[in-house]
Amino acid sequence: MRPNKIAPLILLCSLLCGCGGKARSNAPHDASPLVTSSSAPLPDSGAMIKRMITQDGCRDFTADMRIVTEEEKGKRDHIELRVQRKYSANQTATFLSVLAPAEDTNKALLAIERPDQPTEAFSYLPGLKRLTKINSDRRLGYENAKVTVQDMLGLEFGQYDHSAGALVNVDGESLIKVDFSEKAWRNLAYPRITGFFREKDQCPVKFEIYDHHSELRKRVRVEEIKQIQNRQTITRLAIEDLQQMLKVKVETRRVEYDRNLPDSLFTEARLKNIINDAVQRLDQQ
DSSP: OOHHHHTTOOSTTGGGOEEOSOOOOOOOOOOOOEEOOOSSOOOOHHHHHHHHHTTTTOSEEEEEEEEEEEETTSOEEEEEEEEEEEEOSSOEEEEEEEEESGGGTTOEEEEEEOTTSOOEEEEEETTTTEEEEEOTTOEEEETTEEEEHHHHTTOOGGGEEEOOOEEEEETTEEEEEEEEEEOTTOOOSOSEEEEEEETTTOOEEEEEEEOTTSOEEEEEEEEEEEEETTEEEEEEEEEEETTTTEEEEEEEEEEEEOOOOOGGGGSHHHHHHHHHHHHHHHHHO
8 A cells, every 4th residue: 555545544433423513514724722711511521522432322334435645745646445333332343444446455454442441453464364453553554654553443532531621712713622631551642632622513623633742743624514314424524644744635425324234244254354355356457
């Protein structure tokens, strides 16, 4: 996989965050937030974040996404992916696979997130016939690019503690600023994230992502939210990767909620089969 293709695998699952209220397509411009005061109580940040993490309380979803990257010198590329996720009482299971271009369809990832435990992610090396378990902070190298497992899983917001939220003003709009801090022993690549949510409908607006040196690494902006199957769904994101100097556009091209996805879709056996079948097709071309 070429470097400018793997780098933008970020916020793929949280791209489908659910939120309450009316859809809004325009996000405010970047500006230093001003802390404001209000006599009205703020919305419950825990409920707001849970709604985001669980895609507005759905049982499962399947989403097809298109990601377009632009390098500093203007070169553009794209990749298409399918993300499947299923929620249950004791775990959240995610299966991510590449749909296009054809030469990258042998890439897939299985991940299981359980309460109060680090995420378990798995990849498969067909040449060695070996299943590999990897942590969230594991950096995967593709030529000159680096991407973490946490990036590929949508930042794993469930593995963070969060603040109660503070009301701030950005470009004349009231936003709720929430600080996310890594829970103990979660093996995350990003120990701190700052999120901004619109006060009037609690929809996410933007996220700032920091590394272990407290340096800002990525800016993520929500550009469009649509109502799909009665769920407010983020359908377009803009990502600025400061470390790799990339601009990224992420678009949801299709999403289906609550299709009763079987558990068999989220198994090591399926991961092996998907990758082996793709390798066989590529070898026959």
